[in-house]
Amino acid sequence: MPKLQGFEFWSRTLGGARHVVAPMVDQSELAWRLLSRRHGAQLCYTPMLHAQVFVRDANYRKENLYCEVCPEDRPLIVQFCANDPEVFVQAALLAQDYCDAIDLNLGCPQMIAKRGHYGAFLQEEWDLLQRMILLAHEKLSVPVTCKIRVFPEIDKTVKYAQMLEKAGCQLLTVHGRTKEQKGPLSGTASWEHIKAVRKAVAIPVFANGNIQCLRDVERCIQDTGVQGVMSAEGNLHNPALFEGRSPAVWELAEEYLDIVRQHPCPLSYVRAHLFKLWHHTLQVHQELREELAKVKTLEGVAAVNQELKLRCQEDISRQKEGEKPSGGLPFFHWICQPYFRPGPREGSKENGGARSKRALEEEEGSADVLSKNKQKKQLRNPHKTFDPSLKPKYAKCDQCGNPKGNRCVFNLCRGCCKKRAFREAADCPGHGLLFKTKLEKSLAWKGAQSRLQEPQPAGSGEPGGFPEVVGSALA
Ligand SMILES: Cc1cc2nc3c(=O)[nH]c(=O)nc-3n(C[C@H](O)[C@H](O)[C@H](O)COP(=O)(O)O)c2cc1C
Known part of the structure; x- marks a missing residue:
């Protein structure tokens, strides 16, 4: 049967999925995907896998895909990061029998992606991307899809999407943030960009960014015309987001732990999930944060969940009796709810963002x-x-703002101090830099040598020889 493409692929293979769980390293593992599917997710992505490692390491393939096969976990898209057409296709060929499509990650903005030359750092390499998508489209039995970030300019984003479509991409996820919008600078995603892409291509588009509740899903589809929406942080804080429900956190934690018993994953993933799921309630019951960090087994985690449930139930009865939470702590901290990352303070805008x-x-x-x-x-x-x-507050270097050396004579950090001490042939005992002392010793030695020998030409040991001596003192 010929490979399904574009809208046909979306409606038949993906079942017209509108509610999509994002690829998330260490977090969209099988157990979490199954939990999310039980609560309204219609399509999931694996965490990003490294194409090169996938090709060369059989254990990596087993641990990250082959051992995670489960009939309820479909439709499923496997995501890779790659920067070489051959390697990408080799990895995809090894994965295609276990999924419904292969996705290329063009959105990761992290330093690790910069160093590895993948994700959003391929955004400007259109020729390379074209070759990767073309080859995958030609060789694979399943469709190839892409997840991108936007450019600041809408028209460049549209041209980028059209280039990927033309190369053979069959479905596009558009994360409406630029590659600079990350961490505290994340801000809101631009649905304007997503809408423009949707209008300009003839393949299905998923919107990603700013999806925290079911109302956002509906609004996004209406505003942008996309086929579906993808959620990452919203899903991690409330895996029942797509059902439009906000269950008690311990209920979903219990359900997740049950699934993990059947489909084990590293305990670090479980902990990270519960920290997110319990984010609000841990602000109230802070001791449980330490408990969760300490436990070493799944049953230990389950016990902390039981304790959290008891405490929350007590809070609920107290609130029913009219007691208000003290100290500005959140009401209803025990239900799954979105978390809004605090942005940088307004002050940073006044500084032109140059912080x-x-x-x-x-x-x-x-x-x-x-x-x-x-x-x-x-x-x-x-x-x-x-x-x-x-945390101790460190005094800052007068020049660069890094912590200054406590005993630095110039009030600088080591790097700035070394440059200044060298330039001025000075000492800083605090940093163990002795340019002046070494220079004096060297001059004295040279002087002694010249007195021992025949009369020397004028100028030896005088300031004229200075750079050479400083150079040797530095070496
Ligand atoms: C824990 C975590 C892991 C992520 N890992 C990936 C990944 O493997 N591949 C990818 O394309 N994006 C990854 N992302 C980005 C998300 O898929 C998504 O694009 C981003 O979080 C914006 O969506 P949101 O506003 O719903 O959170 C990750 C995000 C989070 C929070």
Whole structure:
């Protein structure tokens, strides 16, 4: 049978899916996909897999795809990152019998994607992308699809989408944020861009970004005309989002843990899911955050969930009796609900957005939100304090804003101090930099040498020889 394309592929193979769970590294694993499907998701993506590793490592293939095969987990799209047409197609050929389409990740904006040269960092390489999609379209028995981020300009985004369509892409997911919109700078996704792409191509389009509840799904479809919407963060905080329900967090946690017992996954995935699912309730029951970080088994996690359930039920009865939560803590913290990431403070806009990543991280910290890296570190070191308010505040280098050396004579960080001390042939004992001392010693030694020998030509050991001596002092 010839391969189905575009709208036919969407309506027949994907069953006209409108509610889509996003590809999420470490988070859209089989157990989570099955939970989401039970609650209204009609199509799921695997987490992004590395095409090159997939080709060369049989264990990676087993762990990330072959052992995750399950009849209820269809339709399913396998996502790869790749930057070489041959490697992409080789990986896709090894995966195509286990899924309904192969997706190319063109949206990842993280540093790791920059270093690996994939995701959104291929956005400008249209010739390479064309070759990758063309070859995949020609060689694979299943359709090839793409997930992209937008450019700031709508017309460039539209041309980009049309180029991918022309190369053979059969379905396009448009994340309405640019590659710069990430972390605290995420902001809102532009449905305007998505709408323009939808109008300009003849393949189905999924919208991604700003989907936190069922009303958003309906509004997005109406505003943009897309065939479906994809959710990542919204789905992680409320896997029943597509049903338009907000169940109690412990209910969905229990259901998820049951599925994990049948379809095991690393405990780190489970913990990360529960941290997201329980986000609001952990602000009230903070001790349970530590408990969750400490437990080492699935049954341990289930016990923490039981404890959380009991505490929430007590909160519910107290609230029924009219008691209000104190200290600005959230009402109804026990139900699955969206989480709105705090953006950078207004002040940063006034500065023309030219704030350093460090400054933004500090800002995020002050809003009591741990960055993803810090959350991971916290999981590894449950006893260490990550509370930003308890962190020692470092004085800053006068030049670059990095922490300054405590005993630096110039009030600088080591890098800036080294440059200045070298330039001025000065010492900074705080940083262990002794350019002046070494220079003096070197000059003294040269002087002694010249006195021991025959009379030297004028100028030796005088300031004229300075750069050479500094150079040797530095080496
Ligand atoms: C935990 C996590 C992991 C993600 N991993 C991937 C991935 O593997 N591939 C991908 O294309 N996007 C990935 N994303 C991005 C999402 O698919 C989605 O594009 C982005 O979060 C915007 O959607 P949202 O506003 O619904 O969160 C990830 C997002 C999250 C939160």
